[in-house]
Amino acid sequence: MTFIQNLIRFPHIYLWKPIKRFNSSRNILKLSERGMYQDMFPNTAANEIRDLLNKSPQCVYAGFDPTADSLHVGNLLVIINLIHWQRGGHNVIALLGGATGYVGDPSGRNTDRVALAQNVISQNISCIKNNLETVFENHKKFIWSKDENLLKPIKIVNNETWYREIDSIRFVSEIGRNFRMGTMLLKQTVHNRINSEAGMSFTEFSYQIFQSYDWLHLLKEYDCRFQIGGSDQMGNISAGHELISRTAKKNVYGLTLPLVTTEEGDKFGKSAGNALWLDSKKTSPFSLYQYFIRTKDSDVERLLKLFTFYKLGEISDIMFKHKQHPEQRYPQQCLAEQLTTLVHGEEALLKARQATEAIYSKDVKSLISLSSSELEQVFEGAPVTHLLLSPGITVLDLGMKAKCFPTESDAIRIIQAGGFYINHQKIRKIDEVITESAHILPNLITLIRVGKRNYYIVKWQT
Numbered sequence: 001m002t003f004i005q006n007l008i009r010f011p012h013i014y015l016w017k018p019i020k021r022f023n024s025s026r027n028i029l030k031l032s033e034r035g036m037y038q039d040m041f042p043n044t045a046a047n048e049i050r051d052l053l054n055k056s057p058q059c060v061y062a063g064f065d066p067t068a069d070s071l072h073v074g075n076l077l078v079i080i081n082l083i084h085w086q087r088g089g090h091n092v093i094a095l096l097g098g099a100t101g102y103v104g105d106p107s108g109r110n111t112d113r114v115a116l117a118q119n120v121i122s123q124n125i126s127c128i129k130n131n132l133e134t135v136f137e138n139h140k141k142f143i144w145s146k147d148e149n150l151l152k153p154i155k156i157v158n159n160e161t162w163y164r165e166i167d168s169i170r171f172v173s174e175i176g177r178n179f180r181m182g183t184m185l186l187k188q189t190v191h192n193r194i195n196s197e198a199g200m201s202f203t204e205f206s207y208q209i210f211q212s213y214d215w216l217h218l219l220k221e222y223d224c225r226f227q228i229g230g231s232d233q234m235g236n237i238s239a240g241h242e243l244i245s246r247t248a249k250k251n252v253y254g255l256t257l258p259l260v261t262t263e264e265g266d267k268f269g270k271s272a273g274n275a276l277w278l279d280s281k282k283t284s285p286f287s288l289y290q291y292f293i294r295t296k297d298s299d300v301e302r303l304l305k306l307f308t309f310y311k312l313g314e315i316s317d318i319m320f321k322h323k324q325h326p327e328q329r330y331p332q333q334c335l336a337e338q339l340t341t342l343v344h345g346e347e348a349l350l351k352a353r354q355a356t357e358a359i360y361s362k363d364v365k366s367l368i369s370l371s372s373s374e375l376e377q378v379f380e381g382a383p384v385t386h387l388l389l390s391p392g393i394t395v396l397d398l399g400m401k402a403k404c405f406p407t408e409s410d411a412i413r414i415i416q417a418g419g420f421y422i423n424h425q426k427i428r429k430i431d432e433v434i435t436e437s438a439h440i441l442p443n444l445i446t447l448i449r450v451g452k453r454n455y456y457i458v459k460w461q462t
Helices: 003-009 011-015 028-034 046-055 073-087 118-143 168-178 181-186 188-194 207-222 231-247 285-293 297-307 312-324 330-344 346-360 372-378 395-401 408-416
Strands: 039-041 059-064 091-096 155-158 226-230 253-257 384-388 420-422 445-450 454-461
Touching: 028 046, 028 073, 039 231, 059 073, 059 207, 073 091, 073 118, 073 226, 073 253, 073 297, 073 330, 091 118, 091 207, 118 155, 118 330, 168 207, 168 231, 181 188, 181 231, 188 231, 207 231, 226 231, 231 253, 285 330, 285 346, 285 372, 297 312, 297 330, 312 330, 330 346, 346 372, 372 445, 372 454, 384 395, 395 408, 395 420, 395 445
Parallel strands: 059 091, 059 226, 091 155, 226 253, 384 454
Antiparallel strands: 039 253, 420 445, 445 454
């Protein structure tokens, strides 16, 4: 389908979104106006940081451990904050924990992490690297509105490359001697775990030493004076600050980002108890889009400030339009559009909107635009039945073979009452014969709906 055809068929995709803009302010502390920061370390360094940022480009890093084969929506705030640094002209590093993945970060956990095999860690590292590269590329290609060359490319490093070269005895004697047990034991994560029933292993207790050395290494190699992380990383960040103060004699700074929750206190990015992954194979663009479209009015303005690149004035305009026509869910559309584009790109956004239309539109054309696999993603959880198209099969036969009804009498009653739909079309005649031209989509799929929301998918073999 061409751009013009898409424009004619889905004008809202192209016409309702605000004009893209960019933020070139070097002083990323201004992001506090969006609620982006929770804490700063040292907490008296705001003026120092502002002057340093305004004076010249700085270097910042955030770490990502390979605990899974994809990042998830909960990681997005850190990634978006890194992009804001990039937009401000600073140098951005994403550190992949190829070494620290063996150790395990105890932050936010009540028990030790399960040890991962080397091949699993390597695979996870590769997948997370792809996640990061995709998001940064999508931002540059679809959201950033200035010359692409003004964005300094993200540098992705793996801390396994330097730990493999360090002698363990030298590491303990030269790095370990800079840490004081009393200070380490006072870290909130350590304190909570040591006093818990499960306790804490030495392996995870040592994690803060490794993360601290990561920062020291990046400071020496790239003059990286800033580290960002989630609110649970303050203990590790302050440990790194202490190590650098003792060894490098340079001022460095840590910034933590808030844990984002919904109005009910649920973690952002959780859907029915499951994480929303950035990998499209684990969470489809449609599912990601739908998650944000369902954002409550009470949460949407805060999430627009945190997770999109609209200026604050633009967000005010978006919310003003919402007050005029709340039924249109305009802020939710803006949020879903930009985040789906950021994570998966514009083509995936278009398909997500086509899939949305396939659910809510009564037009069979909306179903024809989707492939077999896309239909299964859209109607996730719908039972799939494989049938051979044979002459004379009736609507009643189809309903029973697809296991839409517990009994034939139920089938007759519901079909004749108007509660049975084939490809969005209501069917009342139980003896109507199924034909390829009238009841089967070009992709050899029939979508059945019983009642308001019970869907069934039939794949035909001809």
